[in-house]
Amino acid sequence: MNRRIAIRNMALILGSAAVLPSCLGDKNNSKPIVELKHLQLNGDEQQLVANLAETILPKTDTPGAKDLNLHLFAFKMIDDCMNKQQQDDFKAGLKAFADAADAKYKKSFNDCTVAERTAFVNEAEKDIKDKAKDDAKMLTFYQTVKQQTVFGYTTSQYFMTKQVVYELVPGRYNAMYPAAKKEAV
Amino acid sequence: MANLNIDSIKDRTFDAIVIGSGMSGGWAAKELAEKGLKTLILERGRDVKHLKDYPTTNLYPWEFPHHGVVPSAVQEANPIVNRCYAFGEDAMHFFVKDAEHPYVQDKPFDWIRGYQTGGKSLLWARQTQRWSNFDFEGPARDGFAVDWPIRYNDIAPWYSHVEKFAGISGNKDGLAELPDGEFLPAFPLNAVENYFSKHVKDKYKGRHVISARCAHLSKPNQIHLDQGRGQCQERTLCQRGCPFGGYFSANSSTIPWALKTGNCTLRPFSVVHSIIYDEKKGKAVGVKVIDTNTKEAIEYFADVIFLNAAALNSNLVLLNSTSGRFPNGLGNDSGTLGKYVAFHNYSAHISAEYDGYKEWATDGRNPAGGGYIPRFRNVYKQETDFLRGYAAGFGAYRNNTRNSEGIGADLKHNLAKKELGGWSVGSHMMGETIPKESSYVMLDKDKKDQWGVPLLKISVDYDDNDAKMKKDYIEQMTEMFTSAGFTNIQAHTDTRAPGLDIHEMGGVRMGNDPKTSMLDKWSRLHACKNVYVTDGASMTSTSCQNPSLTYMAFAARAVDHWVNEKKKLNA
Numbered sequence: 001m002n003r004r005i006a007i008r009n010m011a012l013i014l015g016s017a018a019v020l021p022s023c024l025g026d027k028n029n030s031k032p033i034v035e036l037k038h039l040q041l042n043g044d045e046q047q048l049v050a051n052l053a054e055t056i057l058p059k060t061d062t063p064g065a066k067d068l069n070l071h072l073f074a075f076k077m078i079d080d081c082m083n084k085q086q087q088d089d090f091k092a093g094l095k096a097f098a099d100a101a102d103a104k105y106k107k108s109f110n111d112c113t114v115a116e117r118t119a120f121v122n123e124a125e126k127d128i129k130d131k132a133k134d135d136a137k138m139l140t141f142y143q144t145v146k147q148q149t150v151f152g153y154t155t156s157q158y159f160m161t162k163q164v165v166y167e168l169v170p171g172r173y174n175a176m177y178p179a180a181k182k183e184a185v
Numbered sequence: 186m187a188n189l190n191i192d193s194i195k196d197r198t199f200d201a202i203v204i205g206s207g208m209s210g211g212w213a214a215k216e217l218a219e220k221g222l223k224t225l226i227l228e229r230g231r232d233v234k235h236l237k238d239y240p241t242t243n244l245y246p247w248e249f250p251h252h253g254v255v256p257s258a259v260q261e262a263n264p265i266v267n268r269c270y271a272f273g274e275d276a277m278h279f280f281v282k283d284a285e286h287p288y289v290q291d292k293p294f295d296w297i298r299g300y301q302t303g304g305k306s307l308l309w310a311r312q313t314q315r316w317s318n319f320d321f322e323g324p325a326r327d328g329f330a331v332d333w334p335i336r337y338n339d340i341a342p343w344y345s346h347v348e349k350f351a352g353i354s355g356n357k358d359g360l361a362e363l364p365d366g367e368f369l370p371a372f373p374l375n376a377v378e379n380y381f382s383k384h385v386k387d388k389y390k391g392r393h394v395i396s397a398r399c400a401h402l403s404k405p406n407q408i409h410l411d412q413g414r415g416q417c418q419e420r421t422l423c424q425r426g427c428p429f430g431g432y433f434s435a436n437s438s439t440i441p442w443a444l445k446t447g448n449c450t451l452r453p454f455s456v457v458h459s460i461i462y463d464e465k466k467g468k469a470v471g472v473k474v475i476d477t478n479t480k481e482a483i484e485y486f487a488d489v490i491f492l493n494a495a496a497l498n499s500n501l502v503l504l505n506s507t508s509g510r511f512p513n514g515l516g517n518d519s520g521t522l523g524k525y526v527a528f529h530n531y532s533a534h535i536s537a538e539y540d541g542y543k544e545w546a547t548d549g550r551n552p553a554g555g556g557y558i559p560r561f562r563n564v565y566k567q568e569t570d571f572l573r574g575y576a577a578g579f580g581a582y583r584n585n586t587r588n589s590e591g592i593g594a595d596l597k598h599n600l601a602k603k604e605l606g607g608w609s610v611g612s613h614m615m616g617e618t619i620p621k622e623s624s625y626v627m628l629d630k631d632k633k634d635q636w637g638v639p640l641l642k643i644s645v646d647y648d649d650n651d652a653k654m655k656k657d658y659i660e661q662m663t664e665m666f667t668s669a670g671f672t673n674i675q676a677h678t679d680t681r682a683p684g685l686d687i688h689e690m691g692g693v694r695m696g697n698d699p700k701t702s703m704l705d706k707w708s709r710l711h712a713c714k715n716v717y718v719t720d721g722a723s724m725t726s727t728s729c730q731n732p733s734l735t736y737m738a739f740a741a742r743a744v745d746h747w748v749n750e751k752k753k754l755n756a
Contacts, residue, residue, distance in 0.1 A: 058594075171418045
C-alpha cells in the first residue's frame with residue numbers, strides 16, 4: 001500500500017482521535033498508540049489488542065491486521081460503538097486475557113513469540129467451540145476483538161477491492177444467474 | 186413607510202402556498218407552478234439539493250468512520266429514530282433526532298420524521314401500489330370510519346398522471362385488488378421467488394406473488410431524462426440520495442421541476458405556526474411562519490393553501506390554526522380533527538429456507554426488494570373473524586457464506602471464500618388497521634417547542650382486530666411456506682409501537698358529510714374551501730398498500746380542481 005493511501009486510511013479510521021507517536025513493535029513501550037475518548041487503556045493494553053489483532057489476522061503473503069490498521073479500527077469501534085457496560089466488560093476481559101497469558105507463559109502476551117501468541121489464541125478458539133464457561137469474560141473480550149478485526153478486515157478497502165469485490169454501482173440485476181458462475185468470480 | 190409596508194406585503198403574497206416539500210407537497214408545488222401559479226413552498230427544515238447535498242452518496246463502506254455502524258452515543262440519544270431500519274451511519278443526517286423535535290407519547294408511538302427539502306421522500310422504501318375499489322369501498326362495506334367520498338375511477342387518471350412522471354416499475358398483473366398502472370419494466374423475480382409465485386398461483390385461488398412495484402427508473406422515458414434523472418443502477422443505497430436520480434424523490438424530481446418554471450419560491454427553515462383565517466372573507470388568507478433560525482414571525486399570503494406537512498404535522502397545523510370561527514382548529518366543525526388516526530401493522534415476519542434451485546443465484550442487487558403478495562383476505566367478501574386484511578412482502582436471497590472460523594491464514598482463506606449458501610426466504614406483513622375515534626392526536630396543553638408551537642400529543646394503539654389479523658398472517662404464510670416445501674420456518678412477532686411503519690394516516694379525513702369528516706371529495710376543507718390537505722392526514726382508511734403513490738395522485742388532482750374552480754370564477 002502506498003504511503004499516501006495508508007495515511008489517508010488512518011485519518012479516515014481515526015477521525016478526531018489523535019495518533020500518538022509510538023512504535024508498534026517496541027516491546028517495552030508503555031505509551032498508548034492512540035488516545036481514546038471513553039475507553040481508558042494504557043500502552044501495554046493497547047499493544048495487547050494490536051498484537052491480538054495481528055495474531056487473528058497476521059501478515060502472510062497478504063496484508064495483516066497491523067498493515068491494514070485494523071487494531072486502530074477496533075479501538076475506534078469499541079470506543080464509539082459500545083456502551084459503558086460493554087466497555088467495562090471489555091476492560092475486565094482484557095485483564096483476564098493478559099493474566100491468563102502471564103500465568104501460562106510467565107511473561108506478558110506482548111512479550112510472547114508469535115508462535116506462543118498463536119497457540120494461546122487457538123486455545124481460546126477451542127474454548128469457545130467447546131463452550132467453556134470458566135473464563136467467560138476473557139472469551140467475550142477475545143470475541144469482541146476478533147469480531148471487530150474481522151469486520152474491519154471484510155469492510156476494508158483492501159478486502160473489498162482485492163478479495164471479495166464490492167460494487168458501489170452494480171448497474172444490473174440478474175434475477176436468474178448461474179450459481180457456478182457466481183462462485184467462479 | 187406606508188409604501189414600504191405595501192411593498193413588503195406584495196413581496197409576501199403568492200397565488201398559492203404549499204406547506205411541506207416532501208412526497209405530496211412536491212407534487213402540489215410542481216402542478217401549481219406548471220399551471221402558472223406563483224407558488225411559495227414552505228419547508229420547516231434545511232434545504233437539501235439533489236446531488237449537491239448527498240454527502241455520503243458515493244462513499245464506500247470503508248470510508249465511513251464506523252463502516253456503517255451508528256455510534257452508541259447517537260443510538261442512546263435517539264432511541265426512537267434508531268429503531269428505523271434506514272437509520273444508519275450513511276443516512277442518519279436525513280432523520281430528525283429525538284431531542285430536536287420532541288412530542289408527547291400518550292401511548293408509545295415511534296414518530297419517524299425527515300425535516301428537509303424532500304422530507305421522507307429521500308428515505309422511503311419506494312414501494313408503489315395503487316389502491317383499488319376494494320380499498321375505497323372498504324369502510325362503507327365493512328361499517329367503519331366513514332364512506333370515502335371517491336371511488337377508484339375518480340383517482341385512476343391521477344395515478345396514471347403521477348406514475349408517468351415519477352417512473353414506476355412493475356408488471357401488468359391484471360389483478361382487480363391491485364390495479365395495473367403506467368409501468369416501466371418490472372424487476373424480475375428470482376428462481377425461488379418465481380417458484381413460490383407459481384406454487385401459490387396453482388394451490389391458492391386468489392393469491393398472487395408478483396414483482397414488487399417500485400418508484401425506480403428501470404428504463405427511463407424522455408420525461409425522466411428531462412428531469413435530469415437516469416436509469417437506476419441497482420445500488421440499493423437509496424437512503425443516501427441517488428446520484429443518478431434512479432428513484433423518485435421530491436428532491437430529484439418534483440421540486441427542481443417546480444423551481445425550473447420560474448414560478449416557484451422555496452423557503453427552507455420555515456416552520457408553519459398556523460394558517461390565517463379571515464373571518465370577514467370567510468376563507469384562509471395566508472400562513473404564519475416562524476423562521477427557525479431567527480425565530481421571527483412572518484406572514485405570507487395567498488389565494489389557496491395546500492397543506493402537505495406529513496400526516497401528523499398537517500393535523501398539528503390545523504389544530505393550532507384557531508380563530509373565532511374555528512376555536513377548535515381550522516375547519517373543525519365536525520370535531521373529528523385529529524381523530525381516526527391509523528397506520529399499518531408491520532409487527533410480524535416469517536423466515537425459512539429452501540433446499541432447491543441450487544444451480545441458480547442472482548447477480549447485482551434488486552431495488553424492488555423481491556416479490557409482493559397483494560391482500561387476499563376478505564377481498565370479495567368478509568370471510569374471517571377480523572376486518573380487512575394484509576399485504577405481504579416476499580423475498581428469496583442467496584449469499585456467500587461468510588465463515589469466520591479459526592485464525593491466521595485459515596481465517597483469511599475462510600473469509601475470502603466465494604461459496605454460496607442455500608436459499609433463504611422471508612416475508613413481512615403489512616396490515617390495514619381500522620381508524621378509531623380513540624386513536625387521536627391533540628395539542629399538548631402546556632408544552633411548546635422553541636418556536637412557540639404546541640407539542641403534539643399522540644395517542645394511537647393497536648386493537649383486537651390487529652391481533653387477530655397478525656395471527657392469521659402467521660398461520661396463512663406458515664401454511665403457504667410449508668406447502669411450498671420451505672423448511673426451518675420461523676415466525677417472528679415483535680411489539681413495535683405504531684409509527685415505526687412510517688405509514689401513519691388520518692386525522693383530517695375525507696368524507697361526504699361535513700358533520701363527520703374534515704375534507705370533501707376534492708381534498709379541501711368542507712368549511713374553508715381554499716385549504717386543501719393531500720397528504721396522509723386526509724386518508725379515510727389506510728388500505729394495506731403503501732400510501733405514498735396515493736398521496737401524490739390526490740395532490741395532483743386537488744391542484745387541478747383548484748385551477749378549474751378559479752377558471753370558473755374568472756369566466
